[in-house]
Every structure is written in structure tokens, then in C-alpha cells.
Amino acid sequence: MNQILAALDAAWRILVVGIVLGAILPTLFGFGIRALAWGTGGDAETHDEGVMPPPHPVGRWIAGAIFALVIVVVLLGLGYILAHGLGMTITFNGLMPVFTPKA
Template structure:
């Protein structure tokens, strides 16, 4: 019974990470692109469209979040290859 409980907990973690990383990051990127289009009146207005400053800042925050998540993933993979782990919060490599 203990093995079944561990299996369900592990499957829940995999599902959580899949939803957050597999759907959350593309959704965050899409929100950033949407923010850049905020204020456009239609398809004909795209060539003359200049996003609002607040929309640019919000989009930049969204894009920075996506880039930071990608970099964290790369650092975790590379760190495990070198035998160290990455402590998130403040990025710090420590020996295993």
C-alpha cells in the first residue's frame, strides 16, 4: 500500500510540473504578446500600432519570467551533469 501511495504522490508532482511548465509558460508568453497588442483597433491598425508603456512593461515582465524559467531548467540540467544541485530562491550551486 505504501508503494501505491508513493506512486500517486509522484504522479501528482509530475502532473503539477507538466501543467505549470507545459501549459503555464506558453500561456505566460501568450499573455505577453497579448499585452503588446493592447490598444490596437484591428488588423489594419497593426502597422501604425505603438503599445502603451504599461503594456510594454507588463509584456517585459511576462517574457522575463519565461526566460528565467528556461534558464533555471538549463542550470538544473547542467548542474546535475556536474554533480551539483541548484537551490532555487537565490540561485546557488552546492555539492550533492
């Protein structure tokens, strides 16, 4: 019975990570692309007049923040994989993550 509970525990963790990395991050990236298009004055629809809407500087700031968040999450994921491959753990002793040997 303990093996079944351990397998279910691992399965829900894998499901959550798969949803976060497989659905939420690409969706955030798509919102960043949309905000970047809004920030440069682009539009997803075509217009017959050929007149582009005016650019919005706020869109560029939003796009930059979203892209920065996506990059940080990807780098933290790579750091997690690297740390566990080297037999270490990641600790946050402040702002920056630090690799520490497993005790």
C-alpha cells in the same frame, strides 16, 4: 503498499510540473505577446477604416516583465536539470542560485 504510495507521490509531482510548464508558461507568453501588441498600438482585430489605435507604453512594460519572468523560469529549469545531471543541488544563498555538491 509503500511502492504504490511512492508511485502516486511521483505522479502528482510530474502532473504539477507538466501543468506549469505545458500550460501556464505558454499562456503567460501569449499574454506577453498580447501586451506587446497593445503597447505598439496593434490590435488583434481588423478594422475597415485602417486606423490603428494609439500605442500604450504601459503595454511594453507589461510585456517586458512577462517575457522576463518566462525567461527566468526557463533558465531555472535548465539549471535544475544541469545541476542534477552533474550530481549537485541548487541552493539559494541570497539572490542568485548556486550549485552545491550533494552531501
